[in-house]
Amino acid sequence: MVLEALEREGVEYIFGYPGGANLPIYQHLHEHPKLKHILVRHEQGAAHMADGYARASGKPGVVFATSGPGALNLVTGLCTAYMDSVPMIAITGQVNSTQVGRDAFQESDVIGATSSVTKHSYLVTKIDQLPRVIHEAFHIATTGRPGPVLIDICKDVQQADAERVTPEFLEIPGYKLNGHVDLGHAHQAARALAAAERPVILAGHGVLLSHAEHELRQFAEAAAAPVGTTLLGIGAFPVKHPLSLHMTGFMGTGWCLKAVQNADVLMMVGMRVDDRVTAKLSEFAPNAKTFIHIDIDGSEMGKNVRPHIELVADARLALEAMLPHVGALNADRGKWLAQIDAWREEHPLRYKHSNGQLQPQDVLIDMYRRARSEAIVVADVGQNQIWAALWWNYDRPGLFINSGGSGTMGFALPAAIGAKFGRPDLPVWCVAGEGGFVMTAQELSVAVEHKLDVKIVLLNNFSLGMVRQFQDDFYGGVRSQVDLTHMPDFVKLCEAYGLPALRVEKFEDIAPSFDAAERTKGPFLIDFRIDPEANVYPIVPLGKGLNEFREAPEYA
Amino acid sequence: MLEIKPQQAAPAATPKGTDRIRVLSVIVEDGPNTLTKVSGVIRRRGFHVRGFSVGPSRQPGRSRITLEIDHGHAEADQVRKQLERLVEVLEVEDLTGDPMHSRELVVATVAASDLDALLKKGARILSTASDGTTVEFSGDGDEVSDFVHELARHGIVDVVRSGPVVMRRTE
Ligand SMILES: Cc1ncc(C[n+]2csc(CCOP(=O)(O)OP(=O)(O)O)c2C)c(N)n1
Ligand SMILES: [Mg+2]
Numbered sequence: 001m002v003l004e005a006l007e008r009e010g011v012e013y014i015f016g017y018p019g020g021a022n023l024p025i026y027q028h029l030h031e032h033p034k035l036k037h038i039l040v041r042h043e044q045g046a047a048h049m050a051d052g053y054a055r056a057s058g059k060p061g062v063v064f065a066t067s068g069p070g071a072l073n074l075v076t077g078l079c080t081a082y083m084d085s086v087p088m089i090a091i092t093g094q095v096n097s098t099q100v101g102r103d104a105f106q107e108s109d110v111i112g113a114t115s116s117v118t119k120h121s122y123l124v125t126k127i128d129q130l131p132r133v134i135h136e137a138f139h140i141a142t143t144g145r146p147g148p149v150l151i152d153i154c155k156d157v158q159q160a161d162a163e164r165v166t167p168e169f170l171e172i173p174g175y176k177l178n179g180h181v182d183l184g185h186a187h188q189a190a191r192a193l194a195a196a197e198r199p200v201i202l203a204g205h206g207v208l209l210s211h212a213e214h215e216l217r218q219f220a221e222a223a224a225a226p227v228g229t230t231l232l233g234i235g236a237f238p239v240k241h242p243l244s245l246h247m248t249g250f251m252g253t254g255w256c257l258k259a260v261q262n263a264d265v266l267m268m269v270g271m272r273v274d275d276r277v278t279a280k281l282s283e284f285a286p287n288a289k290t291f292i293h294i295d296i297d298g299s300e301m302g303k304n305v306r307p308h309i310e311l312v313a314d315a316r317l318a319l320e321a322m323l324p325h326v327g328a329l330n331a332d333r334g335k336w337l338a339q340i341d342a343w344r345e346e347h348p349l350r351y352k353h354s355n356g357q358l359q360p361q362d363v364l365i366d367m368y369r370r371a372r373s374e375a376i377v378v379a380d381v382g383q384n385q386i387w388a389a390l391w392w393n394y395d396r397p398g399l400f401i402n403s404g405g406s407g408t409m410g411f412a413l414p415a416a417i418g419a420k421f422g423r424p425d426l427p428v429w430c431v432a433g434e435g436g437f438v439m440t441a442q443e444l445s446v447a448v449e450h451k452l453d454v455k456i457v458l459l460n461n462f463s464l465g466m467v468r469q470f471q472d473d474f475y476g477g478v479r480s481q482v483d484l485t486h487m488p489d490f491v492k493l494c495e496a497y498g499l500p501a502l503r504v505e506k507f508e509d510i511a512p513s514f515d516a517a518e519r520t521k522g523p524f525l526i527d528f529r530i531d532p533e534a535n536v537y538p539i540v541p542l543g544k545g546l547n548e549f550r551e552a553p554e555y556a
Numbered sequence: 557m558l559e560i561k562p563q564q565a566a567p568a569a570t571p572k573g574t575d576r577i578r579v580l581s582v583i584v585e586d587g588p589n590t591l592t593k594v595s596g597v598i599r600r601r602g603f604h605v606r607g608f609s610v611g612p613s614r615q616p617g618r619s620r621i622t623l624e625i626d627h628g629h630a631e632a633d634q635v636r637k638q639l640e641r642l643v644e645v646l647e648v649e650d651l652t653g654d655p656m657h658s659r660e661l662v663v664a665t666v667a668a669s670d671l672d673a674l675l676k677k678g679a680r681i682l683s684t685a686s687d688g689t690t691v692e693f694s695g696d697g698d699e700v701s702d703f704v705h706e707l708a709r710h711g712i713v714d715v716v717r718s719g720p721v722v723m724r725r726t727e
Contacts, residue, residue, distance in 0.1 A: 111589055115596050120643045123588060140643065174585055174643045299637035306631070 001127065002091065002158065003032045005134040008166065011035060011062050013053060013421050015046035019066025020106055021093030024158035038421070038450070041442040043070050045414040047077020048440065051086050052418030055401045056376055056426075060087040060141050061418065067093045068106030071152070072113060076408055079117040081148040083405025084232060085205060087141040088148035089134075090118075097125040097154040110152045119147030127160035135167040144177045145297045146209060178296055181313040181321040189267065189292045189309045190223070190325035196265035198287075198336045199225040202248055202277070205232035205404070206270015206295060208397045212316035213237070216269065219319045222326040224333045226340055228256040230271050231389055232404035238395035245340070246349075250279045250540040251386045254347025254549055257538070259340050260285050261547045267292040270315040273304045274405070281305070283545025294318045347538070349390055350552050357531035358507060360384070360459045364391040364431075366510045367457065370518065371427060373399060376419050380412035380432035382466040384459040386536045388431040410439030413456065417443060420452045427453065434460040434487055434527075444497040447523040455517045456525040458490060461532045469535050473550075474542050490527040501525040576628070577606060578635045579656070579722055582621040583613055583647040590644045594621065597638050602628045609719035618646065622721050655725040660700045661718040665690045667711035674710065677703055688713045 002025050006014070014037045018026045029037055040046040043065045050061025061081075065071050071092040081088045095104040111121050120140050122133045130153070137149040193199045201223075207216055213236055220227045220243050227237040228245035239246055245256035260266065266288040271277065273293070278284035281304065285291070293300070293307035294315055301310045311318045351361045364387055371377075373395050379388040379402040394400050401419060403411040416430035437458055447454050464482040471479050494501035504513045504526055517524040537552035584590050591610075598605060607624030625635045636648045667688045671679070679691040688711070693703045697720065707715060 112592060115589070115593055116600050121589065172643060174646045176640065297641070299634065299641055301637075302631045303634060303637075 001130050001160075001162065002134070002153065003028055003035060005131055006062065007032060007034055009134070009138045010059075012059070013038060014062045014064055015040055015049040015053070015418065016064025017043050017046060017066065017070060018064070019070045019093065021067035021070075021095060021155050022064060022091075022158065023093075024155060025064065025091075025093070037064075038446060040414070041445055042440065043073035044077050044410065045440050045443040045446070047074045047088070047090070048080065048408075048411050048414035049418035049421070049443075049446075050088050050090075051077060051081045051411075052378060052401060052415030053422040054081075054086050054088055054418075055415070055422075056398065056419035056428075057422030059422070060089055060138060063088065063090040065090065065092050066106065067095055067110070068108045070106075071110040072108060075114060075117060076406075078114055078148045078150065080403045080406040080408040080411060082117045082119065084403065085146050085209060086148065087146035089137055089141055090148060090150045092150065092152045093158065094123065094152045094154045096156040098156070100125070100154065110150070114150050117148070118150045119145075121150040122152065124151060124153045124157050127157050127162040130157060130162075131165050131167045136170060136172055139170055140172070140175060145206075178298060178312045179314065179317070181317050182311060183321060185309055185311050186318060186321040187325045189294075189311060190322040191327065192265050192290050192292060192309060193223045193225055193267055194326045194329050196225075196263075196290075197330055197332055198259075198262055198264045199223060199267070200245070200259050200263035200265070201225050201227045201267045201269065202230065202260070202271060203227055203233045203236040203269050204230040204271025206315045207233055207236035208270075210270065210296070210315040210317075211397075212270070212314075212319055213397050215316050215319035215323070217241070219323050219326070222323060224329055224337065225267070226259055226337065228252065228260065230277055230404070231402065233271065234389055234400045235394045235397040236270075239393040240395055243337075247389055249277045250546070250549075251390075251536055251538065253349060253390070254538050254551060255340060255343035257540070257546045257549050258343045258347070261287065261545070262339075263288050265290045265292070267294070268305075268307075269294045269319070271295065272300055272405075275304075278304065278546070279540045280543060280545045283547070286545075347551060350554070351534070351537075352531075352552070355531065357534075358505060358510075358528060360387045360461075360528070360530045360534055361391050362507055363457065363459065363510055363528050363530070364388060366514060367429065368392045370514060371429065375399065375427040375429055376401060376423060377429045377431055378402065378412050378416035378419055380430075380436035381407045381409045382433045382436060382464070383461070383469065383534070383536045384431050384433040384436075384465075387459065409436035411436070413437060413440050414443045414446075416454045416456075417447055417452060420454050427455070430454055430456045432456065432458055433465060434458055434462070434490070435464045435484055438487065441493070444494070444499060444523070448498045451522045453521065454523050456523065458525060458527045459530050460487075460490070460527050461530050461534060462487070463532060465532075465534075466536070469539075470542070473539070490525060494525050499523045499525060501527060503527045503529065505529045576626050576632070577652070578623075578625050578627055578632060579651045579658070580623045580625065580636060580639070581649045581651060581722060582623060582639060582645060584619055584621055585644045585646060586617050586619055587644060590619075593642050593644050594639065597642060598625065601630060601634060601638050603630065603635055604628060607719040609721055611721070622719065624720060649724075651722055651724055655727070656722050657725055658696050658720045658722045659694050660697055660720045661692065661694045662700050662703060662715065663690065663692045664704075664707050664715040665713040666707060667713055671710070673706055674703075677706060679703070
């Protein structure tokens with residue numbers, strides 16, 4: 001029943017792991033050749049693969065796990081998807097309905113453990129609930145603000161036979177979708193931006209989720225308003241566009257942060273305005289007289305920043321509705337844009353080239369030169385993530401995937417594998433630090449088994465680099481438990497897993513190593529031994545306002 | 557389970573001086589997960605329950621929850637917005653500050669035999685036994701608090717008190 005329902009929903013891949021409580025489903029898997037099951041090596045890997053698959057393909061990712069430890073191993077992956085609004089369906093086995101509550105073998109309260117990291121969840125104890133529940137789950141996961149939905153199915157239900165019914169219509173009275181745009185507010189917002197002296201637009205993941213890149217660009221050009229993106233919004237606006245401010249937030253570009261702090265009208269589209277974007281909240285955009293907030297989730301309004309004009313709507317529909325009302329612009333706009341250009345000159349992204357050590361930026365720049373905008377980059381968490389965000393010029397949506405809201409180390413490798421399943425037509429690059437990489441490195445077997453063209457760029461700095469940088473800069477320079485000298489020899493590790501790998505220590509070897517990776521079909525890893533003291537800049541010290549960003553020292 | 561703080565001097569339905577309290581009337585779908593989800597949101601968002609009651613609504617399969625919530629450091633309207641995100645929640649009505657009927661129930665057994673003062677306040681006798689007399693009383697939060705105060709002078713053997721139920725008052 002479960003598998004038929006998944007076929008009906010158009011599912012192509014399932015990332016999963018069997019066990020006692022979902023054996024009845026696995027027994028019939030071979031009867032459904034349209035459903036391709038990818039056996040992972042750890043359930044967390046399954047959740048991240050489904051997540052990467054969903055982000056790359058736009059279709060919901062599907063995960064199977066057994067009860068108890070299997071289901072609980074999904075929690076981090078569910079949270080990662082939940083924080084970043086990724087559509088996912090997790091189907092977990094539960095003990096027999098008659099055993100629920102008796103501490104049966106491998107029983108755990110999965111609904112209880114996951115309800116704060118899922119958009120919705122179901123416990124299915126009767127077979128007649130199943131078709132409706134699965135259909136509803138897909139609807140809820142993929143509509144509105146997307147998110148993971150968990151279905152916990154008792155083992156006896158999986159075995160039960162019932163009349164095959166196809167659920168036809170959906171009636172979920174408690175599920176409200178915010179579709180319509182308040183035209184009055186749209187008009188007001190457009191006029192506020194046009195009349196501004198120093199407008200700034202910030203764009204988040206919601207712009208990508210609603211495919212509003214085109215509308216955003218049209219609107220920004222009409223309003224001659226510069227656009228910065230959040231970490232998750234990267235790709236929503238072309239980095240090379242003259243109005244681009246690149247990335248905002250506490251590790252954003254200096255010119256973007258200056259623009260935000262000096263803006264008189266700030267419009268935030270499809271974003272949560274979290275603490276990584278605002279830094280010290282009371283000092284966020286202190287000159288803004290008007291905050292405009294557009295988001296499909298009404299609970300985001302005023303959660304962190306109280307907007308003067310709010311639009312609870314899909315980003316694309318909202319921008320579409322606003323465009324005709326932009327009208328005449330404030331004449332002084334040229335001055336503002338010139339000011340931003342001056343800040344761009346004054347605070348460029350820069351790094352140290354010449355101390356003889358391999359710099360992460362050198363690696364990324366070479367990678368970008370080859371891939372241009374024809375590849376997906378999946379980053380892990382830490383310094384590697386921010387370097388990958390800042391040193392590529394993403395000019396199309398969907399090319400940069402990372403765990404922004406949850407910051408889950410170990411995300412990149414499985415998510416890159418999932419992304420490759422979702423977009424086999426595009427090269428997929430996984431950029432990771434050595435710390436995060438070993439958290440889910442067992443999934444290399446999946447890449448090898450399926451001969452997946454996933455190229456892994458390890459930015460190996462022999463430490464938990466981001467934490468080391470924080471300790472150096474903000475915690476009195478005390479380096480505590482961040483040393484990763486004792487790590488496997490990654491080339492040998494790859495050999496053991498059955499994939500080719502190279503170690504690179506010198507600048508001159510970057511290009512040949514990428515040549516080798518590109519020549520090789522299937523997975524490939526390059527262990528770049530980078531400058532262990534390389535840091536992420538700009539960075540706003542913890543607890544400070546955005547205007548207090550620190551920059552990379554100027555190097556000769 | 558819900559974190560319901562026992563209150564000696566219980567606040568009225570809309571306590572004076574605490575503008576962080578929201579009074580909400582919530583219609584939910586009955587189901588095994590509903591209460592977990594509602595209480596989960598309250599806990600996770602840093603809200604506190606001050607009053608809670610639940611009972612069937614007019615529609616079968618749906619219940620009405622009355623909540624008095626301290627929204628803590630969050631924006632006041634977040635309680636409503638966060639509850640509305642739950643699929644199990646069908647309707648949230650925020651009655652804070654509106655004219656309303658807010659009623660609580662108290663049932664108590666007292667040792668004293670002279671119950672005049674209680675009866676004058678409007679108590680009703682439910683039963684009499686060897687250890688005392690059991691009475692009930694309903695009223696708004698202030699009235700119930702006054703009544704409990706009065707009970708203390710009659711030698712309380714046992715007392716139970718409900719959370720509030722509220723209804724918007726139409727003039
Ligand atoms: C699962 C998990 N544990 C801990 C952290 C905290 N954390 C954030 S970045 C970081 C260091 C990451 O080190 P590495 O993977 O080597 O990347 P680098 O910063 O060196 O590029 C840590 C420990 C986290 N984000 N996720
Ligand atoms: Mg590292």
